[in-house]
Amino acid sequence: MSADSHHSFNDVVELEDFIVLIAAHERQHAFVAATVARLANDGRWALDGHVTMGAWMRDLCRMSRIDANRLLREGRFLITNE
Numbered sequence: 001m002s003a004d005s006h007h008s009f010n011d012v013v014e015l016e017d018f019i020v021l022i023a024a025h026e027r028q029h030a031f032v033a034a035t036v037a038r039l040a041n042d043g044r045w046a047l048d049g050h051v052t053m054g055a056w057m058r059d060l061c062r063m064s065r066i067d068a069n070r071l072l073r074e075g076r077f078l079i080t081n082e
Helices: 015-042 044-048 053-060 065-080
Strands: none
Touching: 015 044, 015 053, 015 065, 044 053, 053 065
């Protein structure tokens, strides 16, 4: 499965392609989580009047409290263990 392939949600995917897809998803999730942690450390979220990065993500990214805090926690773990 190439990176530029376009599939509809109804396409049947081969098992080998699914493994590649999950790996790409996990890499992207790790990148997003690490970025969130770096932005949290930066503090620019406060310029929008938010008290925490979690509050900023809940308000502007429309995330639940649980999802925002989980993503931030995962990101902090990743950047601490780089």
